[in-house]
Amino acid sequence: MMRLILTLIAGLWSASVQAIELKSVRSSADQDSSRVVLELSGRPQFSSFNLSNPSRLVLDVSNLSTSSLSAITTIDDSRITRIRSSVRGQGSRLVFDLGGDYRSNVFALGPKGRFPDRLVVDVVGYVAGEKASIRGESSAEPTEPPVEKRDIVVAIDPGHGGKDPGASSYGVIEKKVVLQIAKRLARRFQSEPGYRAVLTRDDDRFVPLKSRPRLAREAGADFFVSIHADSFPKNKNVRGTGVYALSLRGANSELSRWLQNTENADDLAGGVDLGDVDNDTRQVLLNMSMESAIRISKQAGQSVLNDLTDVGRVHKKQLGLANFVVLRSPDIPSLLIETGFLSNRSDAKRLSSSREQEKIAGAIFEGIKRYFEKSPPANTFVAWRKQNAGKRIVIEVKRGDTLSEIAARYNLSLQALKELNGLRSDVIHLGQKLEVPLSPR
């Protein structure tokens, strides 16, 4: 139901800030980069920027309790000479003093396995004086993925909820069916290696429109997709799906509103750095970021539209461009999908069928995934997998390994593993070398 989206713009941020603690600090380094991992008791809200003369990285974590900062000790690293900490507002500021003109990259990782929430700081660049010693070594050799290649995070936003039911017709209520479709979509991403889904709501609750992109940003989302159903009671024959991306029309006024709200600018993490720059520079940077988000939205939107066309009638054959509140994120590519018209009897029936919901979720999933497989963000597992596609590595048989277990570990059938290595039987011995494709997870 689009009218609601266009008119409902007021609202308070719903996410209350949860103070988190720093549990431990780990660091590691190789020829290309140094990495510091901050292990945290919860999800960080952070922003970072670089300063020069002397070179340093400033990392603000607005919900990190200062009482735990004593966990920060000196680390032995040639790129990061010192980490300092101080109180900033309700949170903490960490300053990484750098030994040279290095690039840096900060990103958050959610809990996984034995790891809690983490903030990862990568400082990239050759250490002066060490260049000679690495010359001649092959850096093209494929490697096992580092544990902390991050997932692509897809924020899924089921429209409406709670006191706002959205459209309804033939006994079908928008807030209910879009939540069901969103949950199916989330499950698809959760079971796909390299992807992680977050929902802006996972039950029947009211979430103000404007806080939805904000929740996505706090989750470090690479993509935002809002799920809705339409209604057009004047003509009950109108049916089918529609895909919308943000248009540049209206984007500029949105941008200036954003700029006025320094709270928003402080939220921007990764992508574009909005540190100590003046307002003009800030405007240029935000413009670039927004144009890039819009470009990605359009490409991914076209991809989703193609997949939706395969599973049912499409109301709008072209990608729609609109200025919806939930799409107004200068830094996160966003789509709004109208899954059908509840005012149309057959669409209403389709949207409440679990089989059809699964088809719709599958089409949206495939469309977004196809986009990211083509253009994965840096530092993600998907990017790493793409770079190493087709490469093989040699592994050594360890005590207790069986051929079928090794095959499973590398997503191969037993037969394929045997053929790859010219094996006639299933018998392997300790220390034996086997060739496997480089795509474990």
Ligand SMILES: [Zn+2]
């Ligand atoms: Zn709606």
